[in-house]
Each structure stands twice: as structure tokens, then as C-alpha cells.
Amino acid sequence: MTTSPDALFAWTKEQFHLPLGLIYLDGNSLGPLPKATPERVQRMMTDEWGEHLITGWNACGWMGMPSELGDRVGRLIGAERGHTVIGDTLSIKVFQALAAAVSMNPGRKVILSDTGNFPSDLYMAEGLIELLGDEYELRLAEPHRLAEEITEEVAVLLVTEVDYRTGRRHDVAALTERAHEMGALAIWDLAHSAGALPVDVAGGGADFAVGCTYKYLNAGPGAPAFIYVAPRHADHAEPALSGWLGHDTPFAFERSYRPASGIERMRVGTPPVLQMAALDAALDVWDRIDMKTLRRRSLELTGLMIEEVETHCPGLKLATPRENDKRGSQVSFRFEHGYAAMQALIDQGVIGDFRAPDIMRFGITPLYIGEDEIREAVEILARILRGAIWDQPKYQRRKRVT
Known part of the structure; x- marks a missing residue:
């Protein structure tokens, strides 16, 4: 029997712990806790780690989890089975992909990205270039000019599909096609795409793709x-x-490195088993989701968020594209006093976040957000703006995390 969208999303909302009276519009930074996660992590600690100790690597299958979970994430991004692996941080995976791609295009010295890309991606590119030497260059284009900046000098295109500030969505398949026409490789950063919208890395021709699991995938x-x-590329990257x-036979303890075959060579350090148990539980929800x-x-x-804010909060300027195919699953607005207004909004039970210099950002996640939450959040925001409630000293003080 086919489940209606309303019934599906009523069910998904029940799968998450959401504090009473709070509207959570920041799942694009950190997803909420799935209700199944504490039991799954507790079981890993007591039944697996507690009872099996070191033998858990074999008895409980810990060593295989990065590949098994990789395939579960791979389904959500349109990857071929056996070509996605979990582990380490997103910055490390960006570095791996960049270094591999650059080495596969040895006659070219330019890494191309755009000015809207997440700074950490650009920092990784800068660090790699420092290691490679002065002849290499990180070149940045304005987002709307990225395609025309893909020239025969470019070795690698590094593009984040959805802009972390504005929610603007690149046509990564078209950019990848252009990159390939010019002899460049393409790396897709899916940090704001995986779990937010349909992705097809195989059909779109991505050479490499990277992403995180703590945002829309709710792994903590x-x-x-x-x-x-x-x-x-899998056997020679x-x-x-x-x-x-990432060694071919890690427990042979050879003195020199031999990369494993396929995606296994992209493993680096010891798998974070506790955190992977949380990811395992979070992905159970996705087994019922059609992207x-x-x-x-x-x-x-x-x-609806755009319509409600523009109707009731005229002081805010839309930063996110209006066109459906050009935005991800977030809505951002510019406001001169955006940081303080966001702190006031959080204080009144609506959690979004702020991105410098003036972006108020709201993640819209259908798994646990519906029309009622959107309308109520905007009503509270409008009240804050009308009364200039944000203009209080306690809302002006900058916290370490914005």
C-alpha cells in the first residue's frame, strides 16, 4: 500500500526527539536526535564494546561498517554500490579528493572553485597548494561565472552544490560536463545536498564526491x-x-604503503565506531524515504517560508533564489542586525543560525518541519522585528558559534 506524503512525514516527525515548544530550523547545521539513536549507541557500548572488547572488530563487524554505511549513504546520492566509504572529517575527505584529482591531471596547475564555497574547502585547497609548490594556483570565480572560467588550465573543479550561506544551487551536472569537455576533473561537495535533495553522482558524471552526515542525515x-x-578512478586514484x-593488508604490518583496491584505499584512520552506530540508527529513517x-x-x-517572511517581515531581504530549481533546502535573508535578531529568535524558541556578514539562515527539513512550524516561526520573527526586540545588549554579544 502506498503511503501518502502527509502520512509519511507525520511518521518521520515521530522518529525524532524535538524539545517541547521549540521550532528547529537549523538541521542544515546539525540534525536533531533520532529517537532510535540512544538505544543503538547504548547497545554498541554495552553489548558490543562491553562484552566483546577488542574482539568486537571481528565479532561485531566494526571494521566493515565504513563500507556498509557508505553504501547506505551512497543510495541517497546516486552512487554505484561499493564506491562510497565513511570515515574521518569532511575537510580530510576534501583534501583526499583534491590531491587525488590533481595527481591525475599532472599537466595542469589550477584548482577552480567559486567565491561562495565553504571556507574550509578553500583552506584545504590552499594547504595542498602549499605542499605542491608555487606553480599551482587556487582560482576563484563568482558563482554565476563558474562555467565560463573552466578553461584548459584547470586541473580540478571543486564545487559545493548548495551554497552554505544563500542556499543557491549550482547545476553540478552541467558544470561537470563542461569540466570534462575541457579535460578537467570534478569534485562535488554534497554537505548541503545529501539528505536534502535528489543527487545523482553516477548519472551526473562526478569524478569524486564528499559530504558530511551530521546535517540532513542526522548522525550527530x-x-x-x-x-x-x-x-x-577507483583503482588508481x-x-x-x-x-x-587504507593499506591493502593492514594487518600484515608491512613497512611500506600499498593502497587497497577500490574505495577502501580512501580509508585513513580507525573508524569512529560509536559515531557510526549513531549514523546506522539515523539511516534507518531514510530507508522509507523517496528523495x-x-x-x-x-x-x-x-x-512558504519566502512568502510568509516577505509578507510579514518587510525589513528582511531574500538572499535565496526564488526559482525552485536554483535553491537547496534552506532559506536565507539579509538583515543588517541579523546576528542580534537571530539571537532574539532563538531566545523565543525558534532556532536558526547566522552567517557573516548579514545572513539569517533557516534550514527547512520536511522530516520534522511542516507548514504550522513555518507560520509560527515567521509570526515570532515578525514580532521581534516590529518591537526591535533584537536591540538589547544581551543579543549583541557574539558567541563562539553563530
Whole structure:
């Protein structure tokens, strides 16, 4: 029997712990706690770690979890089975993908990205270039000019599909096609795409893709990242970070590194088993989700958010594209006093976040957000703006995390 979208999302909402009286519009930074996660992590600690100790690596299958979970994430991003692996942080996976891609295009010295990309991606590129030498260059284009800046000098295109500040969505498949026409490789950063909208890394021709699991996938703070390597590259991409668990036979304890075959060579350090147990529980919800259904609901809700804010909060300026195909699953607005207004909003039970210099950002996640929450959140925001409630000293003080 087919489940209606309303029934589906009523069910998904019940799968999360959401504090009473709070509207959570920040799942694009950190997803909420799935109700199944504490039991799954507790079981890992007591039944697996507690009872099996070191033998748990074999008895409980810990060593295979990065690949098994990788395939579960891979389904959500359109990856071929056996070509996605979990582990380490997103920055490390960006570095791995960049280093591998650059080495596969040795005659070219330019890494191309855009000015809207997440700073950590650009920092990783800068760090790699420092190691490679002065002849290499990180070149940045304005987001709307990225395609025309893909020239025959470019070795690698590094593009984040959805802009972390504005929610603007690149056409990564078209950019990848252009990159390939010019002899460049393409790396997709899916930090704001995986679990937010349909992704097709295989169909879109991605050479590499990376992303995190603590945002829309709800695996918890510090949850491990993932990396995808296209089958055509899997057995010869150089991992750069030649960690023990990326070795072909790690328990042979050879003195020199030999990369494992396929995606396994992109493993680096010891798998974070506790955090992977949390990811395992979080992914159970996704087994019932069709990404096209999720996307339709996401566009309905982001559209409603735009309409409600523009009707009731005229002081805010839309920073997110209006066109459905050009935005991810977040809505952002510019406001001169955005930081203080966001702190006041959080204080009144609506959690979004702020991105410098003036962006108020709201993640719209259909798994646990509906029309009622959107309307109530905007009503509270409008009240804060009308009364200039944000203009209080306690809301002006900058916290370490914004």
C-alpha cells in the first residue's frame, strides 16, 4: 500500500526527539536526535564494546561498517554500490579528493572553485597548494561565472552544490560536463545536498564526491564524513593520506604503503565506531524515504517560508533564489542586525543560525518541519522585528558559534 506524503512525514516527525515548544530550523547545521539513536549507541557500548572488547572488530563487524554505511549513504546520492566509504572529517575527505584529482591531471596547475564555497574547502585547497609548490594556483570565480572560467588550465573543479550561506544551487551536472569537455576533473561537495535533495553522482558524471552526515542525515555532532570515487578512478586514484586502514593488508604490518583496491584505499584512520552506530540508527529513517517526494515537500515549505517572511517581515531581504530549481533546502535573508535578531529568535524558541556578514539562515527539513512550524516561526520573527526586540545588549554579544 502506498503511503501518502502527509502520512509519511507525520511518521518521520515521530522518529525524532524535538524539545517541547521549540521550532528547529537549523538541521542544515546539525540534525536533531533520532529517537532510535540512544538505544543503538547504548547497545554498541554495552553489548558490543562491553562484552566483546577488542574482539568486537571481528565479532561485531566494526571494521566493515565504513563500507556498509557508505553504501547506505551512497543510495541517497546516486552512487554505484561499493564506491562510497565513511570515515574521518569532511575537510580530510576534501583534501583526499583534491590531491587525488590533481595527481591525475599532472599537466595542469589550477584548482577552480567559486567565491561562495565553504571556507574550509578553500583552506584545504590552499594547504595542498602549499605542499605542491608555487606553480599551482587556487582560482576563484563568482558563482554565476563558474562555467565560463573552466578553461584548459584547470586541473580540478571543486564545487559545493548548495551554497552554505544563500542556499543557491549550482547545476553540478552541467558544470561537470563542461569540466570534462575541457579535460578537467570534478569534485562535488554534497554537505548541503545529501539528505536534502535528489543527487545523482553516477548519472551526473562526478569524478569524486564528499559530504558530511551530521546535517540532513542526522548522525550527530562530529559524525564522520563520506567520500565517493567514480568506478573509472577507483583503482588508481592516489589517496595522498596513506593511512593504515587504507593499506591493502593492514594487518600484515608491512613497512611500506600499498593502497587497497577500490574505495577502501580512501580509508585513513580507525573508524569512529560509536559515531557510526549513531549514523546506522539515523539511516534507518531514510530507508522509507523517496528523495523526489522529499524534494517536493521541501520546495513547498521553502516557498512558504519566502512568502510568509516577505509578507510579514518587510525589513528582511531574500538572499535565496526564488526559482525552485536554483535553491537547496534552506532559506536565507539579509538583515543588517541579523546576528542580534537571530539571537532574539532563538531566545523565543525558534532556532536558526547566522552567517557573516548579514545572513539569517533557516534550514527547512520536511522530516520534522511542516507548514504550522513555518507560520509560527515567521509570526515570532515578525514580532521581534516590529518591537526591535533584537536591540538589547544581551543579543549583541557574539558567541563562539553563530
